[in-house]
Structures are given as structure tokens and as C-alpha cells.
Amino acid sequence: xxxxxxxxxxxxxxxxxxxxxxxxxxxxxxxxxxxxxxxxxxxxxxxxxxxxxxxxxxxxxxxxxxxxxxxxxxxxxxxxxxxxxxxxxxxxxxxxxxxxxxxxxx
Numbered sequence: 001x002x003x004x005x006x007x008x009x010x011x012x013x014x015x016x017x018x019x020x021x022x023x024x025x026x027x028x029x030x031x032x033x034x035x036x037x038x039x040x041x042x043x044x045x046x047x048x049x050x051x052x053x054x055x056x057x058x059x060x061x062x063x064x065x066x067x068x069x070x071x072x073x074x075x076x077x078x079x080x081x082x083x084x085x086x087x088x089x090x091x092x093x094x095x096x097x098x099x100x101x102x103x104x105x106x
Contacts, residue, residue, distance in 0.1 A: 029098070036075065036100040039093030043077035044104050046070070047089050058087075066092075 046068060050056040058067070058081060066078035075095035082088050089104045 032096050032098040033100060036093045036095040036098045037102070039072060039075050039077045039095060040091045040100050040102040041093070042072075043068070043070070043079050043091030043093060044089065044102050046077075047079050047081075047091065048104070 047056075050068075063080060063082060066080050068077075068079045070077055075093065077091055077093045080090045080092070087106045089106070090101055091104075092099055092101045
């Protein structure tokens, strides 16, 4: 009887630890995603600043080659744009193995 009770307690403890480990993994992925999003946001701020302050002249299009490819301390961001009506800038932020993108329409 004692062995069955101990085995049941062990199964409950093991399933509880599995749930905790999955939660920790999901939290780490969410943190990476958030950091990649903020890197993409900084890319949109950079392109808007370049357009307003430095009168940036845009090439024809940059669907395959980014206008800016800025390496940061951890990760980077790249900015692309299409020369159609409206002009759409896409900033792709990358942190570790996670990428997020933000678009700005003008």
C-alpha cells in the first residue's frame, strides 16, 4: 500500500515539474520575441528619423536588400521598403533565433 502511495506521489511530482519546465521555456521564448519586437521598433524609428532629419534619398526598391542592416549588441534590425503607393517600410528585428517585423505605411 505504501509503495502505491509513493508511486502516486512521484507521478504527481513529475507531472508538476513537467508543467513548470514548459512554463519556463515558454517564458524564455516570449522574452526573446519581445526583444526582437523592440529591435524592429527601433528600426522604424531609425528610418523615420533618417527621412525627417537627414533627407534620406531612397533607392528604387529594397525588397531583397535592406536599406539599413544595423548590428546591435544582441541581435540586429534590417529595414526594407517598397516604392508603391503607399510607401511601406518593413523593419525586421532579430534576437537570438527569433524574428519580429513591424510595418510603417506612408
